[in-house]
Amino acid sequence: MNKMKLLTKAPRGTQDTLPSESHKWQFIENLALDTARLYGFREIRVPTFEHTELFKRSVGDTTDVVQKEMFTFEDRGGRSLSLRPEGTAGTVRAALENGLLGDALPVKLSYVVSCFRNERPQAGRFKEFHQFGVEMFGAAAPGADAEVIGVANDIFEQLGIQNLELQINSIGCPECRAKYQQALKDYFSAHLGTLCGTCEERLEKNPMRLLDCKVPECAEIAKDAPVILDYICNDCRKHFELTKVNLQAMGIAFVVNPRIVRGLDYYTRTVFEFVSNDLGAQSTVCGGGRYDGLVETLGGKPTPALGFAMGLERLLMILDKQGIELPSPQSCDLYIASIGEEAALKAAQLTSLLRKEGFFVEFDTVGRSLKAQMKYADKLGAKLSMVIGDDEVSSCKAKLKDMGDGETKEVEFKDLPEAVYQKHLKDLADEVTDEEIQF
Numbered sequence: 503m504n505k506m507k508l509l510t511k512a513p514r515g516t517q518d519t520l521p522s523e524s525h526k527w528q529f530i531e532n533l534a535l536d537t538a539r540l541y542g543f544r545e546i547r548v549p550t551f552e553h554t555e556l557f558k559r560s561v562g563d564t565t566d567v568v569q570k571e572m573f574t575f576e577d578r579g580g581r582s583l584s585l586r587p588e589g590t591a592g593t594v595r596a597a598l599e600n601g602l603l604g605d606a607l608p609v610k611l612s613y614v615v616s617c618f619r620n621e622r623p624q625a626g627r628f629k630e631f632h633q634f635g636v637e638m639f640g641a642a643a644p645g646a647d648a649e650v651i652g653v654a655n656d657i658f659e660q661l662g663i664q665n666l667e668l669q670i671n672s673i674g675c676p677e678c679r680a681k682y683q684q685a686l687k688d689y690f691s692a693h694l695g696t697l698c699g700t701c702e703e704r705l706e707k708n709p710m711r712l713l714d715c716k717v718p719e720c721a722e723i724a725k726d727a728p729v730i731l732d733y734i735c736n737d738c739r740k741h742f743e744l745t746k747v748n749l750q751a752m753g754i755a756f757v758v759n760p761r762i763v764r765g766l767d768y769y770t771r772t773v774f775e776f777v778s779n780d781l782g783a784q785s786t787v788c789g790g791g792r793y794d795g796l797v798e799t800l801g802g803k804p805t806p807a808l809g810f811a812m813g814l815e816r817l818l819m820i821l822d823k824q825g826i827e828l829p830s831p832q833s834c835d836l837y838i839a840s841i842g843e844e845a846a847l848k849a850a851q852l853t854s855l856l857r858k859e860g861f862f863v864e865f866d867t868v869g870r871s872l873k874a875q876m877k878y879a880d881k882l883g884a885k886l887s888m889v890i891g892d893d894e895v896s897s898c899k900a901k902l903k904d905m906g907d908g909e910t911k912e913v914e915f916k917d918l919p920e921a922v923y924q925k926h927l928k929d930l931a932d933e934v935t936d937e938e939i940q941f
């Protein structure tokens with residue numbers, strides 16, 4: 503690509519969010535954070551990059567994310583830093599560094615973050631993407647697992663998303679996992695030679711990663727591998743059963759999928775995914791689970807913890823696919839056109855006053871003809887318009903035109919805020935009668 507082209511082309515795997523789309527992002531981010539707030543989660547904001555070691559320790563140094571997907575660079579002092587590939591590691595680090603886990607437990611945190619993974623871009627898979635996530639610290643009981651799942655479920659329900667399946671599994675604790683890992687080693691060892699290079703390398707150190715491999719030959723072999731649910735200990739089994747009972751009590755439908763293991767090393771016990779048919783190959787829109795060992799791994803006191811991350815690009819894809827429209831932002835309430843210098847100044851003054859009252863008002867800042875100003879008002883979709891000339895300036899009143907039905911009425915400038923507000927109320931009332939109200 504020549505150098506000039508580079509100036510007008512975003513890097514592959516990144517996306518611009520244009521004004522025509524940004525309201526959707528604002529809406530889902532607010533909905534997610536507000537929903538989580540009802541469950542007691544409060545927002546945390548963490549840095550875009552961290553020490554590489556943090557991700558190696560938490561996500562795991564035999565995972566795809568760490569081995570293949572991180573954007574890693576050195577600062578001037580030669581320290582290795584990485585753009586965050588996910589939000590949990592930074593959140594746990596921040597909670598520990600700032601002493602948040604010393605407060606009354608549980609501590610509940612939520613976030614919206616951009617994440618970076620050097621993956622091959624395709625539908626639903628980008629190099630820069632966004633996650634909404636929650637993390638809960640200090641709660642070991644199965645009710646917490648159901649509560650965290652409940653946040654995600656609640657968000658999907660409020661958006662009216664159909665055909666999402668919640669799949670859950672338990673991947674046990676370090677004790678029961680040891681036996682399972684041995685069983686996996688035995689099973690996969692019989693297939694050495696057919697497995698991909700990465701899987702062969704990981705077999706000794708982290709055989710559970712083989713269950714997650716996307717190479718078709720490996721996936722085929724993994725299909726018949728032993729399942730963890732046959733190996734989990736009594737405590738883990740009881741925890742899993744009670745998680746299910748809690749989900750049922752909350753009216754949340756789920757299926758058990760004993761093959762979910764998740765791609766990050768820090769998980770223990772409950773893991774879950776929300777899966778949609780509307781996403782093609784990248785079918786998981788939200789994934790999470792328990793990570794009871796992570797806080798201690800990162801230097802804190804042993805603290806049970808759990809959370810999830812929801813991919814916002816994939817969420818928007820589902821909304822689009824299912825034709826779910828999100829409320830569009832407020833459109834222009836009033837356009838004030840003007841003829842002549844004095845009138846232009848008046849238009850500027852009235853605009854400024856009305857904006858202070860919370861109305862979306864525009865006037866001519868280009869120096870256009872009256873005809874061109876009115877054309878622009880139309881294009882803006884202004885609900886009301888008004889033309890000011892010398893006569894209007896001296897009489898302090900002007901005709902206010904409803905751009906919908908063309909009706910006009912004379913309004914004194916001092917009564918403008920009230921008139922714009924009345925139009926606003928009328929539009930709201932029309933909206934309500936347009937919708938069929940059913941009880």
Ligand code: ATP
Binds near residue numbers: 784812815
């Ligand atoms: P996948 O199996 O699709 O690669 P993952 O297991 O790597 O997903 P997680 O690390 O669990 O994903 O991240 C949680 C969520 O973040 C995913 O369910 C997905 O919605 C989103 N996500 C992950 N990677 C990407 C990506 N490269 N582009 C867009 N969204 C992503």
Ligand code: MG
Binds near residue numbers: 765
């Ligand atoms: Mg991945």
